[in-house]
Amino acid sequence: NAGVTQTPKFQVLKTGQSMTLQCAQDMNHEYMSWYRQDPGMGLRLIHYSVGAGITDQGEVPNGYNVSRSTTEDFPLRLLSAAPSQTSVYFCASSSGTSGETQYFGPGTRLLVL
Amino acid sequence: AQSVTQLDSQVPVFEEAPVELRCNYSSSVSVYLFWYVQYPNQGLQLLLKYLSGSTLVKGINGFEAEFNKSQTSFHLRKPSVHISDTAEYFCAVSEPGNTGKLIFGQGTTLQVKP
Numbered sequence: 544n545a546g547v548t549q550t551p552k553f554q555v556l557k558t559g560q561s562m563t564l565q566c567a568q569d570m571n572h573e574y575m576s577w578y579r580q581d582p583g584m585g586l587r588l589i590h591y592s593v594g595a596g597i598t599d600q601g602e603v604p605n606g607y608n609v610s611r612s613t614t615e616d617f618p619l620r621l622l623s624a625a626p627s628q629t630s631v632y633f634c635a636s637s638s639g640t641s642g643e644t645q646y647f648g649p650g651t652r653l654l655v656l
Numbered sequence: 657a658q659s660v661t662q663l664d665s666q667v668p669v670f671e672e673a674p675v676e677l678r679c680n681y682s683s684s685v686s687v688y689l690f691w692y693v694q695y696p697n698q699g700l701q702l703l704l705k706y707l708s709g710s711t712l713v714k715g716i717n718g719f720e721a722e723f724n725k726s727q728t729s730f731h732l733r734k735p736s737v738h739i740s741d742t743a744e745y746f747c748a749v750s751e752p753g754n755t756g757k758l759i760f761g762q763g764t765t766l767q768v769k770p
Contacts, residue, residue: 576756633699645700
């Protein structure tokens with residue numbers, strides 16, 4: 544049982560490049576989400592999904608795209624990277640009811656030059 | 657709209673001393689409250705959570721927190737800290753319902769000194 548996995552661990556991009564951050568979970572969780580972590584700002588919700596085929600925006604969705612074709616995977620796409628997207632990105636999953644524990648991946652550190 | 661405020665960005669403390677990390681929330685409805693911990697270069701893991709019932713909640717590693725509805729607070733405490741407790745601590749809130757959406761505070765860095 545690997546829990547929540549994220550790839551890559553670290554990535555450097557140039558402004559304007561696109562990339563996909565991968566997230567997978569093997570706990571059959573319905574709810575998955577993406578956060579970004581910036582110093583002094585805590586974790587901010589980018590996008591979330593309550594099940595396959597269903598996604599919605601969080602607090603800071605601009606510049607990011609998501610889709611959820613399977614229960615296991617929830618990739619985050621940066622369409623045209625900007626320096627403001629330099630951050631640490633965390634994926635999380637839970638069973639989907641609001642009192643349940645969220646399980647976090649180890650994070651992807653992204654640097655946009 | 658919900659929001660969470662962690663009142664201290666950094667808390668330095670000596671080993672074996674008690675510590676309190678403060679968290680206040682605002683919400684127009686009832687809430688669920690959480691504390692997560694992030695050790696250096698790792699993801700977050702749950703310390704404890706309040707859903708209902710007893711307002712004093714015990715978590716892992718000797719931490720506990722008290723839900724105070726009148727003061728809209730959920731402060732985290734430990735009577736005696738260890739060097740290994742050095743980490744960033746996040747308070748979070750969610751609304752009872754059908755999603756797991758969490759709103760996080762800004763985080764408090766606990767630095768335990770020998």
